[in-house]
Amino acid sequence: MTRRPAPGTRQRILKTAARLFGERGARAVGMQEVVEETGLGKSVLYREFSSKDDLVAAWVRELDAETWSHMDQALAPYEGDPARQLLKVVEFAQASVQAPGFYGCTFYNTSAEFRDPAHPGRQEAVAHLDQLRRRLRDLALAARATDADALADMLMLIISGLYANAATLGSSGPAGRATAAARILIDQHIAPAHQVGRERERDSC
Amino acid sequence: MTRRPAPGTRQRILKTAARLFGERGARAVGMQEVVEETGLGKSVLYREFSSKDDLVAAWVRELDAETWSHMDQALAPYEGDPARQLLKVVEFAQASVQAPGFYGCTFYNTSAEFRDPAHPGRQEAVAHLDQLRRRLRDLALAARATDADALADMLMLIISGLYANAATLGSSGPAGRATAAARILIDQHIAPAHQVGRERERDSC
DNA sequence: ATCAGTCCGGACCGATCGGTCCATTGTTGG
DNA sequence: CCAACAATGGACCGATCGGTCCGGACTGAT
Numbered sequence: 001m002t003r004r005p006a007p008g009t010r011q012r013i014l015k016t017a018a019r020l021f022g023e024r025g026a027r028a029v030g031m032q033e034v035v036e037e038t039g040l041g042k043s044v045l046y047r048e049f050s051s052k053d054d055l056v057a058a059w060v061r062e063l064d065a066e067t068w069s070h071m072d073q074a075l076a077p078y079e080g081d082p083a084r085q086l087l088k089v090v091e092f093a094q095a096s097v098q099a100p101g102f103y104g105c106t107f108y109n110t111s112a113e114f115r116d117p118a119h120p121g122r123q124e125a126v127a128h129l130d131q132l133r134r135r136l137r138d139l140a141l142a143a144r145a146t147d148a149d150a151l152a153d154m155l156m157l158i159i160s161g162l163y164a165n166a167a168t169l170g171s172s173g174p175a176g177r178a179t180a181a182a183r184i185l186i187d188q189h190i191a192p193a194h195q196v197g198r199e200r201e202r203d204s205c
Numbered sequence: 206m207t208r209r210p211a212p213g214t215r216q217r218i219l220k221t222a223a224r225l226f227g228e229r230g231a232r233a234v235g236m237q238e239v240v241e242e243t244g245l246g247k248s249v250l251y252r253e254f255s256s257k258d259d260l261v262a263a264w265v266r267e268l269d270a271e272t273w274s275h276m277d278q279a280l281a282p283y284e285g286d287p288a289r290q291l292l293k294v295v296e297f298a299q300a301s302v303q304a305p306g307f308y309g310c311t312f313y314n315t316s317a318e319f320r321d322p323a324h325p326g327r328q329e330a331v332a333h334l335d336q337l338r339r340r341l342r343d344l345a346l347a348a349r350a351t352d353a354d355a356l357a358d359m360l361m362l363i364i365s366g367l368y369a370n371a372a373t374l375g376s377s378g379p380a381g382r383a384t385a386a387a388r389i390l391i392d393q394h395i396a397p398a399h400q401v402g403r404e405r406e407r408d409s410c
Numbered sequence: 411a412t413c414a415g416t417c418c419g420g421a422c423c424g425a426t427c428g429g430t431c432c433a434t435t436g437t438t439g440g
Numbered sequence: 441c442c443a444a445c446a447a448t449g450g451a452c453c454g455a456t457c458g459g460t461c462c463g464g465a466c467t468g469a470t
Binding site for chain 2: 161
């Protein structure tokens with residue numbers, strides 16, 4: 001007797017929201033436009049997501065999950081070589097800014113658009129960045145970096161800078177130097193097992 | 206016979222706009238609120254600035270001028286030592302994120318909030334970042350870096366990453382490693398004879 | 411075929427957006 | 441002291457914001 005909700009609705013909304021929010025910014029896109037683009041009615045959207053803030057948070061969380069999934073795939077071939085994986089994280093980020101449809105890092109953009117620390121979308125974004133930091137630190141520890149925290153944070157700077165510069169000055173600007181910079185920083189903190197003492201010559205302090 | 210406009214009005218509006226836009230983001234603040242905070246009427250604001258976009262652009266341009274002024278002061282003591290000046294630029298940025306009332310880099314935030322390349326505020330922001338890149342390159346050239354373009358762009362990554370991380374994870378996060386990372390990259394690109402002086406102790410090595 | 415019961419498109423709501431305009435105020439030259 | 445006129449504060453405008461709600465459409469059990 002009861003009519004059943006159409007399946008896949010939530011994902012369809014999220015896909016549309018990702019496109020619109022990502023391209024023009026979440027604040028610049030109204031809920032009306034999201035509704036029109038999906039072809040659904042407002043009541044459906046507000047059944048799936050309690051508010052716009054909720055939709056923004058869901059969008060960010062979805063991208064968080066996708067990002068880790070893709071990154072795990074990119075890192076898998078170098079399992080057991082954490083130093084190489086550290087560099088691969090940067091290469092992965094650098095490749096992503098070259099892709100068509102890159103309009104800046106969603107996590108950084110969302111933080112810029114929603115300054116209130118209590119905003120659920122911002123919280124998701126910050127949580128993602130914090131997790132990235134932790135993953136880099138774990139890799140740096142596994143790679144026996146002389147100072148794993150320092151190396152992880154320096155690579156965070158490179159990655160964030162890569163995204164920020166790609167979004168403003170384009171992917172052919174400073175963003176193009178990300179992996180080269182990362183290599184220098186990694187070499188500085190990790191001694192190749194077969195080349196002991198190499199970092200000593202550089203490290204004159 | 207004719208009544209004369211009150212002087213200093215424009216600067217007063219700009220100061221108020223800078224506070225509100227900087228703290229909560231330009232998109233989150235309405236013109237009505239700017240008007241109320243200044244204590245003036247809307248007609249005055251719209252006589253000085255033709256539109257909100259115009260006000261945003263004027264705000265960014267003002268901050269652009271202030272930034273170069275302050276940076277020139279910070280760099281002046283090291284005139285003739287471009288390698289030291291390169292590091293000083295990063296130190297200057299790192300100090301600025303520690304200041305109370307830091308809510309992220311205005312230039313990156315504005316780019317994130319206004320994605321349309323034609324937006325005057327975004328254009329001002331991009332112009333500022335491009336000029337920063339050029340200044341770094343000029344310093345790198347003067348310091349006889351082995352690859353001045355590469356060094357300048359890598360420092361751009363560090364500075365951008367510093368701002369992005371300070372805005373999201375706080376000034377005690379990865380942002381704290383900016384000068385240390387910059388030192389490594391500078392050392393890597395500048396021959397010992399021209400290297401940064403060692404008078405200051407290093408955070409990590 | 412019937413009808414109860416759920417779903418959903420879109421009309422609608424008050425609030426707020428950026429921007430305009432006018433009645434009032436205040437100043438200044440004669 | 442007054443008349444003339446620019447500067448001003450804030451009422452007001454249409455558009456759009458996020459969010460609610462209802463009447464018709466559709467489903468599935470009988």
